[in-house]
Amino acid sequence: MHVSSVEVRRSRPVTITVASLIFLIFGIFTLVAGFVVFGLLGILAGAGSEGPAVIIFSILGGLGAVIVVVGLLYLATGYGLWNMRGWAAILGMLICLINIMITSFLQGMFPMYSWYYDRLGVEWSYGFFLSSVSSASHWVDILIFILIAISWRAFEEQR
Numbered sequence: 211m212h213v214s215s216v217e218v219r220r221s222r223p224v225t226i227t228v229a230s231l232i233f234l235i236f237g238i239f240t241l242v243a244g245f246v247v248f249g250l251l252g253i254l255a256g257a258g259s260e261g262p263a264v265i266i267f268s269i270l271g272g273l274g275a276v277i278v279v280v281g282l283l284y285l286a287t288g289y290g291l292w293n294m295r296g297w298a299a300i301l302g303m304l305i306c307l308i309n310i311m312i313t314s315f316l317q318g319m320f321p322m323y324s325w326y327y328d329r330l331g332v333e334w335s336y337g338f339f340l341s342s343v344s345s346a347s348h349w350v351d352i353l354i355f356i357l358i359a360i361s362w363r364a365f366e367e368q369r
Contacts, residue, residue, distance in 0.1 A: 222294055223364050225357040230291035232354055233302060237284030244281050248274025291358075296365045299358050306355040313348035 290298020
């Protein structure tokens with residue numbers, strides 16, 4: 211059976227399919243979380259709060275807006291990877307590198323078993339949960355970075 215060059219050009223490696231699906235799933239969750247934070251804190255800021263509470267709720271509401279933008283970046287990256295766009299591979303690798311730096315910083319600041327939790331008044335299980343999520347995110351970002359990197363040639367062939 212003869213395969214046309216158009217079909218060959220449009221083939222997507224499994225590694226990129228996995229990376230794009232992860233970006234799309236994370237994008238949806240991040241977008242929903244951002245809207246929840248943005249909406250909830252926006253409501254709290256306007257619900258008769260006074261003084262410093264309004265400022266704090268407004269700042270955290272702004273954080274929700276930033277989370278929404280990050281979610282949109284994840285979705286754009288997932289869509290671009292799905293369609294084998296070179297810009298999406300570069301953006302995906304940059305997002306992974308930034309996330310790896312952030313999670314490395316957080317893991318250094320809040321180690322899994324730390325006496326800081328007692329001093330900060332944070333329950334051990336909560337600190338353990340935060341450290342576990344940060345660690346899982348760290349390894350997922352490394353995995354996605356590797357998936358995109360080993361498939362780089364497929365993006366070069368698309369040009």
